[in-house]
Amino acid sequence: MELRQLRYFLAVAEHLHFTEAAAHLGIAQPPLSQQILKLEREIGTALFVRHPRRVELTEAGHLLRDSARRILDDAQQALVEAQNAGRGETGRLSLGFAGSTVFHPAVASTMQQFRQTYERVAISCEESNSVALLEKVSARQIDAALVRMPLNCGELAVEPLVDEAMLAVLPGGHRLSRRRRIDLADLAGDPLIIFPRAIGPNLYDSIISACHAAGFTPSISMESPQISSAANLVSAGFGVAVVPASMRQVQVEGVSHHELKGKPLATGIALVHRQRERSPAVLNFVRILRQQRAAMRRA
Template identity: 35%
Template sequence: MELRHLRYFVAVAEECHFGKAADRLHIAQPALSHQIKQLEAELAVELLARTTRKVQLTPAGRRYLDRARAVLTSVEAAGLEAGRVANGDVGRVAIGFTGSATYELLPSLARVLRRDLPGIELELKGELLTPDQVSALVEETLDIGFLRPPVREPRLQVRILRREPLIAALPASHPLTERDTVRLADLRDEPFICYPSRHRSVVYDAVFDACQQAGFVPSVVQEVAETATLVSFVAGGLGVALVPASVQHLQITGAQYRPLAGSTREVQLAVVTRVDDSSPHVAKVLSRTHSLVGGPR
């Protein structure tokens, strides 16, 4: 049995006339009649009662019509679904975000993707350090990572989206919050809250390099992996911190942000995927990301 047999039968059953059904199907009437007879022979069931004046469905034919319509509807739906998958409109994408991107990029990107790609299921994972994202990408538990380069993994493709300066995060009660900008050298005697050193955090290295260029080594009293916790510690008066400028989108009572006076170190934000990932739905998410954030495609 072939699908065309079902289509032919449904047309005849709906028209109750071989000539009209043949015109609808754009085939010759004798050929259509022959195909219906083949179908009945294969099923060993009479589906249509024929007379010289009319064609009627038998009880078996009525039941078969219901089933045939359901099969054709399912086949059509399967074809449409396959097309949507091939076009990248359907799928599942796991996306990781470094700490600062969790509070700025994640919300805006999620809104855009929900609006423009509703058929794609998103798994969003925030507050992930670069080494953790690199491991997850290689292990294929992440499809896309927004992280701080450098990334020294040949199986991954890195595209720089933007660069952003470091800014100061200060307790709201700190005297320096009265200024519009803060000189880094004015923080030399302050206790610092930093990202973890043991994972070789890119921001950790950038903070130390910036402080050394200002003539001092920061006194680190606490290392924190999560940006929200880091800023909360600052708000609690445990110390100051240098963070990427995008962190200022995270508003926590008791903490304030100030730009650094003069030139300062910048950190990069990159989007990273596997080199061999040709998934069309991942490509669509990347396209919308570049439209939102900018950077090379």
């Protein structure tokens, strides 16, 4: 039994006339009659009582009509669901976030646009440090991750989202707290709070290298568990810190943020995913991210 035969059968069952059913289907009447006869032979019983000008359903025909409608409806629904999944309009997407990335407006706008466009995709989120997230993407434990750059991503594909400057964070009452812009060299005598190198070795090294270029070797007083927690330690009086500009979004009392003069010290946020990715949901997220990046560049 073929779905085509069921469609032909339903057309005849609804019109109760072979010629009218054939016209509705857009086929000639003889092939329609042949398919109905073939179906009846396969089932082993008549589905219609033939009269000179019309037909009527047998008891078996009535039963098959109801079942055929359900079968064709289910087949159509299965087709639509498969098409939606193939376009990434349904399904699941597991995303990782480096803790410091969630404060940047570009990340929020990308997530919002994706959810609005693909509202039937279930998103699961996981927060960790950038290095751990790279390992999870490579091991297929998550689909993709938004990480803090610079970062050695190995063989993973990298989609940059946004770049941002690094700012100095000073405690209240610091001698430089009234200046909008300061030289990194002005912080040579201050203890530095920085995140552990293991969670972002490239960014860590770029901060230390910038200090060396400014003429001093920083005295590291304490390591913050995450980039996002550095301002809290500054507020507690443990030293000064250098953080991404979006960390201003974290409202911490007793600290001030300052632009750095001279050669820019910058970081970035990027999406990493596996090369030759086939997941429609991941590819759609990449497309939305590219649209957001282009929109920011035009602004």
